[in-house]
Amino acid sequence: MSASDSSQAWTAGPGAALRGSIRVPGDKSVSHRAVMLGALAQGVTRVTGFLEGEDTRATARVFEQLGVRIETPSASERIVHGVGLHGLRGSDAPLDCGNAGTGMRLLAGALAGQGFDSVLIGDASLSKRPMRRVTEPLAAMGARIDTVEGGLPPLRIHGGRELRGIEYTLPVASAQVKSALLLAGLYAQGDTVVHEPHPTRDYTERMLAAFGWPIEFSPGYARLSGGHALRATDVAVPADFSSAAFFLVAASVIPGSELLLEAVGMNPRRTGLLSALRLMGADIVEENPRSEGGEPVADLRVRHARLRGVEVPQALVPDMIDEFPALFVAAAVAEGRTVVSGAAELRVKESDRIATMAVGLRALGANIEETPDGAIVDGGALGGGAVESHGDHRIAMSFAVAAQLAAGEVRIGDVANVATSFPGFEELAAKAGMRVGHG
Ligand code: S3P
Numbered sequence: 001m002s003a004s005d006s007s008q009a010w011t012a013g014p015g016a017a018l019r020g021s022i023r024v025p026g027d028k029s030v031s032h033r034a035v036m037l038g039a040l041a042q043g044v045t046r047v048t049g050f051l052e053g054e055d056t057r058a059t060a061r062v063f064e065q066l067g068v069r070i071e072t073p074s075a076s077e078r079i080v081h082g083v084g085l086h087g088l089r090g091s092d093a094p095l096d097c098g099n100a101g102t103g104m105r106l107l108a109g110a111l112a113g114q115g116f117d118s119v120l121i122g123d124a125s126l127s128k129r130p131m132r133r134v135t136e137p138l139a140a141m142g143a144r145i146d147t148v149e150g151g152l153p154p155l156r157i158h159g160g161r162e163l164r165g166i167e168y169t170l171p172v173a174s175a176q177v178k179s180a181l182l183l184a185g186l187y188a189q190g191d192t193v194v195h196e197p198h199p200t201r202d203y204t205e206r207m208l209a210a211f212g213w214p215i216e217f218s219p220g221y222a223r224l225s226g227g228h229a230l231r232a233t234d235v236a237v238p239a240d241f242s243s244a245a246f247f248l249v250a251a252s253v254i255p256g257s258e259l260l261l262e263a264v265g266m267n268p269r270r271t272g273l274l275s276a277l278r279l280m281g282a283d284i285v286e287e288n289p290r291s292e293g294g295e296p297v298a299d300l301r302v303r304h305a306r307l308r309g310v311e312v313p314q315a316l317v318p319d320m321i322d323e324f325p326a327l328f329v330a331a332a333v334a335e336g337r338t339v340v341s342g343a344a345e346l347r348v349k350e351s352d353r354i355a356t357m358a359v360g361l362r363a364l365g366a367n368i369e370e371t372p373d374g375a376i377v378d379g380g381a382l383g384g385g386a387v388e389s390h391g392d393h394r395i396a397m398s399f400a401v402a403a404q405l406a407a408g409e410v411r412i413g414d415v416a417n418v419a420t421s422f423p424g425f426e427e428l429a430a431k432a433g434m435r436v437g438h439g
Contacts, residue, residue, distance in 0.1 A: 010396070010412040010426070012436040013384075013403030017256030017304070022432050024243035026051035026076060027265050028421050029175070029203050030295070032059050032102050034235040035070070036110060036183070037211050038080030039063040039088070043232030047078040049293075050237055054420040058098035062107060065091045082232050085186060090116025094154065097122045099350065099391075099420045102176055105134045106204075108155055109180030112143035113187025116159040125350050125391050125417075127153050134180045137168050141184055141192070163188035165225065168195070172345060173318040175200035175269075178222065182208065182215075188226040196220045198318045201269040207235070210294060219269075236293030238265030242322045242394070243422050244300065245273050247432060249326045250401045251302035252282045253333050258303045259432055260287075266296040272320030274300075276327060280307040280334055309336035309379055317343050325398035328357045331377035332366040333405055340374035350417070351392035360387035360399055364406055384408020393417045397425055400436045 031051040036059065038045030050056065052075045060070050060078065067089035071079040097103040097120055104120050108131070111118045121127075132151035139145065144158040165188045170177055178194045182204050185192025199219035208215045208224065212231040215224040244264045251257040266289070274284060283305040286298040307330055320327065324346055331338035346353040358370045363385045367378035384406050389396035396415040403410035418425050429436050 008414055008416050009438070010400060010415050010436050011439055012400045012410050012412055013406050014408070015254065015404030015435040016433050017254055018247070018251045018259045018433045019257070020432060021260035021262060022247065022428055023262040024239045024247070024264070024428065025053065025422060025424070026237040027240040028053060028055060028242070029102060029201060030235070030237045031056040032100070032106065033203050033207050034237060035060050035063060035078060035080060036106060037207050037230055038082055038232065038235070039068040040085050040110065041082035041211055041230035041232040042084045043082055045080040045082060045232040046234045047080065048076065048234070048236050050076050050078050051240065051421070052076060053423055054098055055100035055103060058096060058100055059103045062095045062097065062103070065093065065095060082230070085229060088114060090114070090118065090159065094119040094121045097126060099123050099126055099417055101126060101129055104153060104155065105131070105176040105180050106183060108134050108138060108145060108157060109183035111157045112138050112141070112145065112161065112184045113163050114159045118157045118159070120153060120155040120157065122153050129153070130348055131155060133172065133174060133177050137166065137177070137181055138184055140166050140168070141181070141188055143184065165190035165192040167193040170194065170196050173198040173200050175204070179204040182222060182224060185224050186213070186226055191223055191225045193223045194221070198315070199269060200318050201267060206294060238292055238295050238297050239263050240421070241265050241270040245323045245326045246397045246401050248273065248277060248284060248300065248302055249330045250404060250434065252277060252284070252305055252307060253330060254404055255304050258301070261300040261302065263292065263297050264300050266298050269319055272316040273323035273327060275316055276310070276312050276320060277330065279310045280330060281305050282307060307334035309334045309338040309377070311339045314342035321345060322394060325353055325357050325394045326401065328361060328368065328375065328377060329398050329402045332361050332368060332379060332402065333382060334379040336379060338377045338379070341371065342373055344373040349392070351390040351395060353392065353395065356388070356390050356392060356395050357398065360395070361402065363387050364402060364410065382406040384410055386411040386413065389414045391417050393420050393422065397422065400429065400434065403436070404434055
């Protein structure tokens with residue numbers, strides 16, 4: 001479908017101050033894992049706060065195709081009738097992961113140890129994303145997974161392989177790769193040990209422990225052995241920090257704003273953007289910090305502040321890997337220069353997020369130059385215009401934020417994939433005071 005089709009495009013901004021209090025949908029990473037571990041567990045897992053997005057629904061559909069019964073009592077709940085580690089049934093039809101890198105990479109690990117063959121496919125964007133980062137270490141564990149040329153999907157996973165644990169140091173900081181290896185490790189003989197160059201989100205480790213699997217982990221390290229069982233448990237999914245991020249930036253940069261974001265997941269491996277925005281001078285207060293379902297959660301009160309450009313510390317990059325599109329918007333309207341480096345991973349996300357943001361923000365008059373592993377942004381004013389999201393949900397929402405500050409209306413093409421991670425974004429954004437809608 002072309003970007004000029006109005007159902008696939010938004011018209012956004014200029015907008016007014018953001019006010020009130022909103023709760024963004026459930027965490028995508030936690031929702032994927034809750035369905036996966038629930039399916040492989042013995043017993044019934046009830047998931048609340050589930051992200052009813054395209055990505056996580058695709059993962060649930062895959063497990064249904066593999067013989068797992070999943071009930072949907074309400075949009076944000078799932079009841080997963082686990083079949084146990086060895087209870088999945090193979091499917092002759094390909095398993096469609098949609099747009100979800102997390103779905104495909106974690107499934108590659110979980111399916112490498114099954115007795116049946118599987119084929120994992122994805123949409124146009126996912127079909128261009130690198131899979132060798134998982135297939136190579138899984139092969140070292142004894143798995144056999146064919147890719148198409150260049151290490152791309154579809155993935156043909158051969159069943160009936162004997163897996164053995166390995167000790168592996170990740171060449172790139174990736175929770176998806178770490179998680180794929182740990183899930184394969186459930187089926188392996190001996191220990192699977194993963195070391196990371198920089199610690200990444202540890203939801204797989206935490207959730208395996210919650211499902212009763214013996215696991216040792218600390219930032220940058222995880223070790224487990226095969227041959228145990230997962231026991232069903234209830235999972236409460238916090239609101240997704242990455243979805244809150246658009247509002248953190250919007251309320252920070254739009255004069256007169258004061259917005260409360262309720263019950264946001266505050267896992268320290270996710271909140272790098274908060275640190276970066278604070279370095280830029282943002283006024284964000286954590287209220288009522290608490291623990292929900294074993295995860296730190298807080299309400300975030302954001303008030304408009306004058307942001308200054310900064311050099312984003314490279315140590316923050318893995319903790320804000322999904323938030324750079326939003327950060328680039330903050331940088332584009334901040335005072336002075338912002339420099340991002342050490343973030344080459346952005347080039348292999350749902351789109352090349354350095355290029356798509358640089359091209360779009362430049363179309364709105366911003367001063368942004370790409371570098372191989374980041375960008376240099378000189379803050380200034382934005383004008384109206386037309387930009388393309390390239391089917392990338394986070395790019396579309398970031399441009400919607402940029403549009404609020406633009407001098408004129410912004411047309412944002414190719415926004416359908418926003419539903420992968422943030423169904424109902426337009427309505428919630430409008431409730432907070434943003435101007436964004438189809439047409
Ligand atoms: C995710 C890990 C990250 C992140 C993605 C979700 C996860 O990818 O970008 O949106 O749920 O494990 P990488 O681990 O490949 O950086």
